[in-house]
Structures are given as C-alpha cells and as structure tokens.
Amino acid sequence: MAAPSIPSHVKAWVYSEYGSAVDVLKLDQNVAVPHVKEDQVLVKVVAASLNPVDSKRMRGFLKATDTPFPVRHSSHLSPVIVPGYDVAGVVVKVGSQVKNFEVGDEVYGDIIEKALDQPRQFGSLAEYTAVEEKLLALKPKNLSFVEAASLPLAIQTAYQGLEKTGFSAGKSILVLGGAGGVGTLVIQLAKHVCGASKVAATASTAKLELLKSLGADLAIDYTKENFEDLPEKFDVVYDAVGQSDRAVKAVKEGGQALKIVPETPTTPIFVLTSNGSSLEKLKPYLESGKVKPLIEPKGHFPFSKTVEAFSYLDTNRATGKVIVYPIP
Template identity: 35%
Template sequence: MRAMIVNTFGGPDVFEATEIDKPQIKAGHVLVKIEATSVNTVDTMIREMGPELPLSPSAPALLGMDFAGVVEEVGENVTEYSVGDEVYGCAGGLADLPGTLAEYIVADANLIALKPKNLSMREAAAIPLVGITAYEGLKRAGIKQGQNVLVHGGSGGVGHIALQLAKYFGANVYSTGGGEAQLALIEKLGAIPVNYKLESVENYVEKHTQGTGFDIVYDSVGGKNMTNSFEAAALNGHVVSTVSMVELDLSTAHFKGLSLHVVFMLIPMLHNYRRNEHAKILHALTSIIEAGELHPVLDESSFSLSEIGQAHARLGSGKAMGKVVVTV
C-alpha cells in the first residue's frame, strides 16, 4: 500500500513516498481503508523531535493519528462492527502503533466508533483527537449548566471543539482569540469572543464575571498562558490544560484553591490503558454531532497524502483555523 514514511526526523520535508506491506488483521481489531486523516500538533512534534519525545516511534516511522474510513475486515472477538461500516478514531502514529499516513490501518476496536452520518469523511477525520481531548477535559472539570467557562484558543483544534461542547453542556462560554478572523469564528460557534491582545485578564474577568472569575478555564494554549488561566479562574475553580509541559509558580493556584486537570489523551494508546473509554467518548460525540450540536471547522487548505509535508507546514505556520485535513 502507499504510505508517507519518515526515515529521518526533522522539518516538514522529511516525508518520503513509499510502498509498504498492507497490515494484517488481528483479534480485537478492524482493518480500515482510510479515506482521510488530519494533522495535530503532537504529529508535528513527533515528526520534528523524534526520539527526544518518549512517545515517538522509531524510524522508519508511519505517523498520523486521526482517521475516517471504511471497515474492510473484522478480527476475532469484534462484534460491534461489520464490513462496510464507516468509522472514525485515533488509533496509531506513536510508539509501536503504525499511523494513518497510508491507505490502511489495523485499528483497535476500542479506539474507534461509527462515523457521524451527517459528516463527510474529511470532517470526521478532524474530530477524534481534539474531540476526545475537549470532552475529557470538560467532564473531568465537572462542567455543569449555568457555569461560566473560558476557553483559551477557541479558533484552534481543541479550542473550537471545547467551546461548542461547553455550550452543549449548558455553560455560558467565552473564548480568547487574537485576530479578527479568530474572534469572528469564536462568535460564530456560539461563544463570546475575548481579544487577549487588547484586554487584560483582570479586565475581561471583571467585564464578564463581575470579578469573580470563571468556573472552568480550558487552556489549549499552555506555556506562560497557564498563569493567565490561574488568574482568570474563580475561587475553587477548575483549570484544564492540554499543554502543561512548563515550569511555573503555583502560588496563585494554591491561594485560590484551584483544581488542575492535565489532559493527555494519548495515555490509552501508549499504555493500552482503558482504551474503551475512547470508544465511549467517540460514541457520545457521534450522538452530539448527529443532533446538530457540534461541527468541526476545517481549515481552508486542502492536501492529498503526498502533500503531507505541506499540511504539517500549514499547521506549523500558525495561520490555520480549525483542523488541517489530508485526503487519502
């Protein structure tokens, strides 16, 4: 089968077109013909850093995590899926799990779900990693109807899903962005936009919460922005982080009594730990999507499998909004 392989880790141009063996079905798995995949920040990190990241596969590496496609073969002990089913999931591209930058994947049935009927293959491929991440974070923070929720980076991959889910769960949703296009998208998705370049944390906390702070702050930006999240959170509030590989002073979090929830959704894949939780979340997301309450935003760019390097460059440019999708 056709595949785009990384033999040497580095820049976006390292991908090489290669013919590799089609994977063989095994128990508990399904063979899926991949129609589309999407690029996530963790994909670009693995491609660039390689062995420096403990979750990276060794070269030659088949990267790519998200996919949508059609089941062609069903392994033993799999009863939920049949040949011809349209499915989506996040099931490879790290450690010893071959990825999705190829025509086929053998995916653990506990890491997939039936594709939402009202999404195209490209749209469905944009959902799994960011959808699971957003859902898990909000649920761990105990989201409730009527709460004030702030999503940092609401025009990005995780952010644009998190703000829609927060709205679906009945929260009053606010989201930061730094440009006219980003703020317009945030508003279109149903959140109140906050221009972090023009408004200080103190100002928008006072403006939107009368100074009490947000019940939940979902931080998909990370780095030094974590201190902004602590500052924006209410007393005994919750901060959800997807990018917490940073050293910082936790004094503000301490004196506010904050709960910090670090979401690392790759744990089930890396450690074969509670993988069925991902299937459950994807099933829930399918229901929410089919009810018309959630829709992925695809970046205006369009790439084929052979253009995966350009897709990585697009995401790395910081100009993409929503998800960068690759048609296989």
C-alpha cells in the same frame, strides 16, 4: 458483503529520524500493509487530519515516551514510523475477536489510545491502517469522511477535558485558543451540550465573529486585551494554547484551569485516552448539528501534499483542522 481485494503493500508517509516534516517525512510507495490482530480491523483510509501532537512527535518532542524506531526484524515491521492519529475510512477486514464492526462499515477514530505514551508505529497517513476495535466508532451518517476525520482527537480532548473539570450546567468557562481545533469544540460542547452559563474565548481580531457563531458569549481579542485582567473570573479556564501562568489568574476561587499544551517537556498536562465509546456518546450531538466540525478553509491537502499540510499546521494559524484528503 464480499471481502474486498487487499494489496500486500501500499503507499504511506514515513520518517526514520526526528525533525520537521520538510526534512524527514517521505512518501514510501511500498510499505507492507499492517498485520490485523484479533482485536483489530483493517481500515481503507479515506481521510486523515493532522494535530499538533503529530508534528511534536515527529520533531522528537515526545522522545522520552515515544515508541522507539523499530528494527527491521519481521515482515510486518520496517524501521520507520507512519504518523497520524485521526482517521476516517471503511472497514475492509476484521480480526477474529471483533464484535461491533463488519466489512463495509464507515468508521472514524483517534487510533492512538495513549497520545503520548508509546504511540503506535503505524498511524493513519497511509492507504490502509490496522486499528483496535475499541478505538473506533461508526461515522455519523450526516458527516462526510473529511468532516469525520477532523474530529476524533480534538473532540475527545475537548469532551474528556470538560469531564475532568466536572464542568456542568450553570458554570462559566474561558477557552484560551478558541479558534483552534480543540478550542472550537470546547466552546460548542460547553454551550450546547453542557449548558454553560457563560462561555468566553480568546482569538485574534479576525476570528472573533467565528467564536460568537460557535456559541461564545464573550469573544476576547488577545492582541488588544489581557484576559487575566478582566474583572470577571471563571469556574473553568480551558487552556488550549499553553499559557498556564496567566490562565490561573482568570480562575474563580474554587475553580480550576485545565491545560492540554505542554510548555516544556516536563509540564504536567491533561492527556487524552482515546476510545470509541466517547465518540458514540457524542454522536447524537453531531447528528443533530448541535456540535459541528470546523475545517480550516485553506487546510485541505491531497495525500501527495502531506508535507505541505504539516508546514501549514506548523504556522499555528489554522482555524479548525487541517485535513489530508483524498487518500488514494
């Protein structure tokens, strides 16, 4: 395939100081396309999804370990950060050492390897972005770009978190925040991939039927019940909301609670290490439909409305993922 024409400058959402999206996030019409290193590919971004970590980073919650705002000292760096972890798009250029992808490949991934440790300056909320080959996988053919963009960070967090607890067939699990981006995938993976003996999950009243449709055996209305007061205890409690003091009370003797949401900046949590091999491992379950992406019905925002997308994300009411699409 002939290499497509690549512009030198593109549109990207940027910020140069910490704060909420409505205050600091700006659309820059003239951002230099990132330089492609030998182990990277350049991706024409088709869709991106937002994660709570995007908002936390922008607000300065990760300041202690964040990449410092760059200093303008080369043609490839500007003193701004382009946010965005999740991407789906098409490869338009490959570095000299890239072996697994070629121009024209449809790919997806979480492009920030260490979610909280010096995350990259140039993320996915741009028309083009450069990504290390090892962080990407070929998009499952049955998924749209929007569906693929909704998955990488959330499904890898769900899957690697379950792996960390040693979760396996015959064990029981309670998922706190079962209707969120990660929780919806933990339920499906635990039930349909790991072979859980029982899956329980919490959500608000209106979302209980959704939990059951995803595979939950027990849907708990957190507005009416305290899950820690239930007589039944669980091998694993997967805390996707940040209720660790309560979560440990629902764990069986010998079981464990895993938390992914810091309640304070110093709270120890499970942190994802992104890699394309995790996505490749999960590909059969996505292609067979055992595991399905879930996108918030009100969560589709065009590129020009990215600030509004962040504002919706920050309400914490999304069921599944918030998506930015189309990207010009």
